[in-house]
Amino acid sequence: MEFVQVVSVENMRKSDARTIAEHTPSAELMYRAAQGIFNSAKFVGRVAIVCGKGNNGGDGYALACVLCKNGFTPTIFRASDGFSKDGLYYYKTAMSLGAEEMPMSQAAAFTGFDIVVDCLLGTGFSGELKGEMLEAVEQINMTNAYVISADINSGINGDTGVCSTAVNSDLTVSIGSFKTGLFLNDAPYYIGSVTNCGIGISLIEDEYKLIDYSLLHMFEGYGSLVMTAEEFFEKYGYEPSKCNVARCVEEISKKERRTVVVKTDHSAVIADLKYIYFCADYVINN
Ligand SMILES: NC(=O)C1=CN([C@@H]2O[C@H](COP(=O)(O)OP(=O)(O)OC[C@H]3O[C@@H](n4cnc5c(N)ncnc54)[C@H](OP(=O)(O)O)[C@@H]3O)[C@@H](O)[C@H]2O)[C@H](O)CC1
Ligand SMILES: [K+]
Secondary structure, three states: OOOEEEEOHHHHHHHHHHHHHHOOOHHHHHHHHHHHHHHHOOOOOOEEEEEOOOHHHHHHHHHHHHHHHOOOOOEEEEOOOOOOHHHHHHHHHHHHHOOEEEOHHHOHHHOOOOEEEEEOOOOOOOOOOOHHHHHHHHHHHHOOOEEEEEOOOOOOOOOOOOOOOOOOEOEEEEEOOEEHHHOOOOHHHOEOOEEEEOOOOOOOOOOEEEOOHHHHHHHOOOOOEEEEHHHHHHHHOOOOOOOOHHHHHHHHHHHHOOOEEEEOOOEEEEEOOOOEEEEEOOEOOO
Protein backbone atom coordinates (compact mmCIF):
# COMPACT_ATOMS: atom_id res chain seq x y z
CA MET A 1 0.00 0.00 0.00
CA GLU A 2 1.37 3.42 -0.91
CA PHE A 3 0.88 6.08 1.74
CA VAL A 4 0.64 9.82 1.26
CA GLN A 5 3.41 11.48 3.26
CA VAL A 6 3.12 14.06 5.99
CA VAL A 7 6.37 15.95 6.62
CA SER A 8 8.08 18.61 8.67
CA VAL A 9 8.86 22.01 7.17
CA GLU A 10 12.59 21.23 7.34
CA ASN A 11 12.16 17.99 5.39
CA MET A 12 10.09 19.83 2.76
CA ARG A 13 12.67 22.61 2.50
CA LYS A 14 15.64 20.24 2.20
CA SER A 15 13.82 18.02 -0.30
CA ASP A 16 12.89 21.11 -2.31
CA ALA A 17 16.53 22.29 -2.28
CA ARG A 18 17.87 18.90 -3.40
CA THR A 19 15.33 18.73 -6.25
CA ILE A 20 16.40 22.18 -7.41
CA ALA A 21 20.11 21.31 -7.15
CA GLU A 22 19.74 18.01 -8.98
CA HIS A 23 17.23 18.51 -11.77
CA THR A 24 14.34 20.97 -11.60
CA PRO A 25 14.73 24.78 -11.52
CA SER A 26 12.91 26.52 -8.65
CA ALA A 27 10.82 28.57 -11.09
CA GLU A 28 9.55 25.35 -12.67
CA LEU A 29 8.55 24.00 -9.22
CA MET A 30 6.71 27.24 -8.54
CA TYR A 31 4.84 26.99 -11.83
CA ARG A 32 3.87 23.39 -11.04
CA ALA A 33 2.61 24.55 -7.64
CA ALA A 34 0.45 27.17 -9.36
CA GLN A 35 -0.84 24.66 -11.89
CA GLY A 36 -1.63 22.31 -8.99
CA ILE A 37 -3.67 25.00 -7.23
CA PHE A 38 -5.51 25.75 -10.48
CA ASN A 39 -6.32 22.06 -11.00
CA SER A 40 -7.44 21.53 -7.38
CA ALA A 41 -10.24 24.09 -7.32
CA LYS A 42 -13.06 25.14 -9.60
CA PHE A 43 -12.08 28.65 -10.66
CA VAL A 44 -15.02 30.82 -11.68
CA GLY A 45 -15.74 34.55 -11.90
CA ARG A 46 -13.49 37.25 -10.49
CA VAL A 47 -10.35 36.04 -8.73
CA ALA A 48 -8.27 38.07 -6.25
CA ILE A 49 -4.77 36.81 -5.43
CA VAL A 50 -3.26 38.26 -2.25
CA CYS A 51 0.52 37.93 -2.18
CA GLY A 52 3.28 38.25 0.39
CA LYS A 53 6.94 38.82 -0.37
CA GLY A 54 8.26 35.24 -0.13
CA ASN A 55 7.82 32.21 -2.36
CA ASN A 56 4.26 31.68 -1.12
CA GLY A 57 3.55 35.04 -2.78
CA GLY A 58 5.52 33.72 -5.77
CA ASP A 59 3.07 30.82 -6.07
CA GLY A 60 0.35 33.47 -6.26
CA TYR A 61 2.03 35.37 -9.11
CA ALA A 62 2.60 32.10 -10.98
CA LEU A 63 -1.10 31.27 -10.42
CA ALA A 64 -1.97 34.66 -11.95
CA CYS A 65 -0.03 33.56 -15.06
CA VAL A 66 -1.87 30.22 -15.18
CA LEU A 67 -5.22 32.00 -14.81
CA CYS A 68 -4.39 34.50 -17.59
CA LYS A 69 -3.50 31.60 -19.88
CA ASN A 70 -6.88 30.05 -19.09
CA GLY A 71 -8.93 33.11 -20.02
CA PHE A 72 -9.23 34.77 -16.59
CA THR A 73 -8.20 38.29 -15.65
CA PRO A 74 -7.05 37.88 -12.03
CA THR A 75 -6.47 40.84 -9.74
CA ILE A 76 -3.25 40.88 -7.75
CA PHE A 77 -3.11 42.49 -4.30
CA ARG A 78 0.43 42.94 -2.98
CA ALA A 79 0.26 42.94 0.80
CA SER A 80 3.97 43.64 1.15
CA ASP A 81 6.74 45.33 -0.80
CA GLY A 82 9.40 43.01 -2.09
CA PHE A 83 9.52 39.78 -4.03
CA SER A 84 11.39 36.52 -4.06
CA LYS A 85 13.47 36.05 -7.22
CA ASP A 86 10.98 33.67 -8.85
CA GLY A 87 8.09 35.71 -7.50
CA LEU A 88 9.32 38.83 -9.31
CA TYR A 89 9.68 36.89 -12.54
CA TYR A 90 6.09 35.62 -12.36
CA TYR A 91 4.74 39.00 -11.22
CA LYS A 92 6.22 40.67 -14.30
CA THR A 93 5.01 37.82 -16.52
CA ALA A 94 1.49 37.98 -15.06
CA MET A 95 1.31 41.74 -15.66
CA SER A 96 2.48 41.25 -19.26
CA LEU A 97 -0.21 38.58 -19.73
CA GLY A 98 -2.95 41.01 -18.65
CA ALA A 99 -3.35 40.48 -14.90
CA GLU A 100 -4.69 43.51 -13.02
CA GLU A 101 -3.39 44.97 -9.79
CA MET A 102 -5.16 46.83 -6.99
CA PRO A 103 -3.66 48.32 -3.80
CA MET A 104 -4.44 46.59 -0.51
CA SER A 105 -6.03 49.84 0.67
CA GLN A 106 -8.86 49.09 -1.77
CA ALA A 107 -9.32 45.47 -0.77
CA ALA A 108 -12.48 46.28 1.30
CA ALA A 109 -13.13 42.65 2.23
CA PHE A 110 -12.68 41.77 -1.47
CA THR A 111 -16.27 42.71 -2.26
CA GLY A 112 -17.12 41.79 -5.87
CA PHE A 113 -14.69 38.88 -6.01
CA ASP A 114 -15.83 35.26 -6.21
CA ILE A 115 -12.55 33.69 -5.16
CA VAL A 116 -9.75 35.02 -2.94
CA VAL A 117 -6.45 33.13 -3.03
CA ASP A 118 -4.33 33.48 0.10
CA CYS A 119 -0.65 33.55 -0.92
CA LEU A 120 0.60 35.68 1.96
CA LEU A 121 2.68 33.25 4.00
CA GLY A 122 3.53 29.58 3.74
CA THR A 123 6.16 27.44 5.38
CA GLY A 124 8.46 30.44 5.91
CA PHE A 125 6.11 31.84 8.55
CA SER A 126 6.88 31.58 12.23
CA GLY A 127 5.99 33.49 15.38
CA GLU A 128 2.92 35.72 15.45
CA LEU A 129 1.39 37.65 12.59
CA LYS A 130 2.28 41.31 12.61
CA GLY A 131 1.85 44.55 10.67
CA GLU A 132 0.67 44.46 7.09
CA MET A 133 0.39 40.65 7.10
CA LEU A 134 -2.01 40.74 10.04
CA GLU A 135 -4.12 43.41 8.30
CA ALA A 136 -4.21 41.39 5.08
CA VAL A 137 -5.32 38.24 6.93
CA GLU A 138 -8.10 40.25 8.61
CA GLN A 139 -9.28 41.56 5.22
CA ILE A 140 -9.40 38.02 3.82
CA ASN A 141 -11.37 36.81 6.84
CA MET A 142 -14.03 39.47 6.22
CA THR A 143 -14.78 38.36 2.66
CA ASN A 144 -17.82 36.43 1.48
CA ALA A 145 -15.80 34.98 -1.40
CA TYR A 146 -14.54 31.38 -1.55
CA VAL A 147 -11.08 31.37 0.06
CA ILE A 148 -8.25 29.15 -1.16
CA SER A 149 -5.00 29.04 0.81
CA ALA A 150 -1.78 28.19 -1.03
CA ASP A 151 0.24 25.51 0.81
CA ILE A 152 -1.01 26.41 4.30
CA ASN A 153 -3.33 29.02 5.74
CA SER A 154 -1.34 32.20 6.33
CA GLY A 155 -0.66 32.58 10.04
CA ILE A 156 -0.53 28.86 10.84
CA ASN A 157 2.86 27.41 11.76
CA GLY A 158 3.67 24.65 9.23
CA ASP A 159 5.13 22.35 11.87
CA THR A 160 2.95 22.86 14.93
CA GLY A 161 -0.38 24.07 13.52
CA VAL A 162 -0.37 26.78 16.20
CA CYS A 163 -1.63 30.28 15.37
CA SER A 164 -2.92 33.41 17.04
CA THR A 165 -4.78 34.64 13.95
CA ALA A 166 -4.87 32.90 10.59
CA VAL A 167 -6.77 32.82 7.31
CA ASN A 168 -9.99 30.83 7.43
CA SER A 169 -9.94 28.81 4.22
CA ASP A 170 -12.62 26.91 2.34
CA LEU A 171 -9.88 24.94 0.63
CA THR A 172 -6.16 24.65 1.33
CA VAL A 173 -3.96 23.29 -1.43
CA SER A 174 -0.83 21.85 0.14
CA ILE A 175 2.20 21.86 -2.16
CA GLY A 176 4.66 18.99 -2.44
CA SER A 177 3.62 16.98 0.63
CA PHE A 178 1.24 17.60 3.52
CA LYS A 179 2.94 19.45 6.38
CA THR A 180 2.32 18.27 9.96
CA GLY A 181 0.96 21.71 10.93
CA LEU A 182 -2.09 21.14 8.69
CA PHE A 183 -3.41 18.60 11.21
CA LEU A 184 -2.35 19.84 14.63
CA ASN A 185 -3.50 22.25 17.34
CA ASP A 186 -5.44 25.22 15.86
CA ALA A 187 -5.20 24.20 12.18
CA PRO A 188 -8.29 21.93 12.02
CA TYR A 189 -10.46 24.89 13.04
CA TYR A 190 -9.20 27.14 10.20
CA ILE A 191 -9.16 24.68 7.29
CA GLY A 192 -12.44 23.88 5.49
CA SER A 193 -10.84 21.12 3.44
CA VAL A 194 -7.31 20.27 2.35
CA THR A 195 -5.80 18.55 -0.65
CA ASN A 196 -2.21 18.06 -1.77
CA CYS A 197 -0.65 18.60 -5.18
CA GLY A 198 2.57 16.84 -6.03
CA ILE A 199 5.17 18.93 -7.85
CA GLY A 200 7.83 16.30 -8.48
CA ILE A 201 9.80 16.54 -5.26
CA SER A 202 11.15 13.28 -3.85
CA LEU A 203 11.54 13.47 -0.11
CA ILE A 204 14.94 13.17 1.51
CA GLU A 205 13.30 11.43 4.46
CA ASP A 206 10.09 9.46 4.96
CA GLU A 207 8.43 10.79 8.07
CA TYR A 208 4.73 10.24 8.76
CA LYS A 209 1.88 8.62 6.87
CA LEU A 210 -1.55 9.97 6.10
CA ILE A 211 -4.36 7.45 6.52
CA ASP A 212 -8.04 7.74 5.75
CA TYR A 213 -10.05 9.19 8.64
CA SER A 214 -12.43 6.22 8.42
CA LEU A 215 -9.58 3.99 9.69
CA LEU A 216 -9.16 5.94 12.94
CA HIS A 217 -11.53 3.68 14.90
CA MET A 218 -9.26 0.70 14.17
CA PHE A 219 -6.53 2.27 16.31
CA GLU A 220 -8.86 3.20 19.16
CA GLY A 221 -9.68 -0.35 20.23
CA TYR A 222 -8.87 -2.25 23.39
CA GLY A 223 -5.46 -1.49 24.81
CA SER A 224 -4.87 1.81 23.04
CA LEU A 225 -4.29 4.98 24.96
CA VAL A 226 -6.72 7.53 23.50
CA MET A 227 -6.79 11.16 24.58
CA THR A 228 -7.53 14.66 23.38
CA ALA A 229 -4.68 16.95 22.41
CA GLU A 230 -5.43 19.10 25.49
CA GLU A 231 -5.22 16.06 27.77
CA PHE A 232 -2.00 14.99 26.07
CA PHE A 233 -0.25 18.34 26.48
CA GLU A 234 -1.39 18.66 30.06
CA LYS A 235 -0.60 15.11 31.14
CA TYR A 236 2.93 15.02 29.68
CA GLY A 237 3.80 18.68 30.10
CA TYR A 238 4.54 19.44 26.44
CA GLU A 239 4.03 22.92 25.03
CA PRO A 240 1.91 22.98 21.80
CA SER A 241 4.03 25.67 20.10
CA LYS A 242 7.34 23.99 20.90
CA CYS A 243 6.83 20.25 20.74
CA ASN A 244 7.01 17.97 17.71
CA VAL A 245 3.68 16.30 18.44
CA ALA A 246 4.32 13.27 16.23
CA ARG A 247 7.64 12.50 17.93
CA CYS A 248 6.17 13.13 21.40
CA VAL A 249 3.27 10.74 20.71
CA GLU A 250 5.79 8.17 19.46
CA GLU A 251 7.85 8.60 22.62
CA ILE A 252 4.83 7.97 24.85
CA SER A 253 3.80 5.00 22.72
CA LYS A 254 7.24 3.42 23.17
CA LYS A 255 7.27 4.16 26.88
CA GLU A 256 3.76 2.73 27.41
CA ARG A 257 4.35 -0.09 24.89
CA ARG A 258 0.97 0.41 23.26
CA THR A 259 -0.77 2.39 20.54
CA VAL A 260 -1.35 6.04 21.43
CA VAL A 261 -4.02 8.16 19.72
CA VAL A 262 -4.11 11.93 20.26
CA LYS A 263 -7.18 13.64 18.82
CA THR A 264 -8.58 17.06 18.00
CA ASP A 265 -12.26 17.35 17.03
CA HIS A 266 -11.34 16.73 13.36
CA SER A 267 -7.92 15.06 13.23
CA ALA A 268 -5.63 12.64 15.03
CA VAL A 269 -2.00 11.60 15.40
CA ILE A 270 -1.40 7.91 16.03
CA ALA A 271 1.77 6.04 17.05
CA ASP A 272 1.53 2.24 16.97
CA LEU A 273 5.12 1.15 17.79
CA LYS A 274 5.86 0.82 14.06
CA TYR A 275 4.63 3.94 12.31
CA ILE A 276 3.28 7.38 13.03
CA TYR A 277 0.08 8.25 11.22
CA PHE A 278 -1.98 11.38 10.71
CA CYS A 279 -5.62 11.58 9.68
CA ALA A 280 -8.29 14.27 9.40
CA ASP A 281 -11.94 14.41 8.37
CA TYR A 282 -11.26 17.45 6.13
CA VAL A 283 -8.79 15.80 3.76
CA ILE A 284 -9.98 15.53 0.17
CA ASN A 285 -8.55 12.46 -1.51
CA ASN A 286 -7.38 13.04 -5.04
N1 LIG B 1 7.01 22.70 -1.19
C1 LIG B 1 7.97 23.21 -1.97
O1 LIG B 1 8.98 22.61 -2.08
C2 LIG B 1 7.79 24.49 -2.65
C3 LIG B 1 7.18 25.55 -2.01
N2 LIG B 1 6.98 26.73 -2.57
C4 LIG B 1 6.28 27.76 -1.85
O2 LIG B 1 7.20 28.50 -1.08
C5 LIG B 1 6.70 28.68 0.24
C6 LIG B 1 7.83 28.94 1.18
O3 LIG B 1 8.46 30.11 0.73
P1 LIG B 1 9.44 31.00 1.65
O4 LIG B 1 9.95 32.07 0.78
O5 LIG B 1 10.41 30.12 2.30
O6 LIG B 1 8.51 31.55 2.80
P2 LIG B 1 7.07 32.25 2.81
O7 LIG B 1 6.70 32.81 1.50
O8 LIG B 1 6.15 31.29 3.45
O9 LIG B 1 7.27 33.42 3.86
C7 LIG B 1 8.46 34.18 3.89
C8 LIG B 1 8.15 35.53 4.44
O10 LIG B 1 7.44 35.41 5.65
C9 LIG B 1 7.73 36.53 6.43
N3 LIG B 1 7.38 36.24 7.81
C10 LIG B 1 7.85 35.25 8.58
N4 LIG B 1 7.28 35.28 9.79
C11 LIG B 1 6.43 36.35 9.79
C12 LIG B 1 5.56 36.92 10.77
N5 LIG B 1 5.47 36.40 11.99
N6 LIG B 1 4.80 37.99 10.44
C13 LIG B 1 4.91 38.55 9.21
N7 LIG B 1 5.74 38.07 8.22
C14 LIG B 1 6.48 36.98 8.53
C15 LIG B 1 9.21 36.74 6.18
O11 LIG B 1 9.48 38.10 6.36
P3 LIG B 1 10.78 38.56 7.22
O12 LIG B 1 10.77 40.03 7.09
O13 LIG B 1 10.51 38.07 8.62
O14 LIG B 1 11.94 37.89 6.58
C16 LIG B 1 9.39 36.30 4.74
O15 LIG B 1 9.39 37.40 3.89
C17 LIG B 1 5.92 27.43 0.48
O16 LIG B 1 4.99 27.57 1.53
C18 LIG B 1 5.24 27.24 -0.88
O17 LIG B 1 4.07 28.04 -0.96
C19 LIG B 1 7.52 26.92 -3.96
O18 LIG B 1 6.80 27.79 -4.68
C20 LIG B 1 7.56 25.64 -4.74
C21 LIG B 1 8.33 24.63 -4.03
K1 LIG C 1 -0.77 30.79 2.31
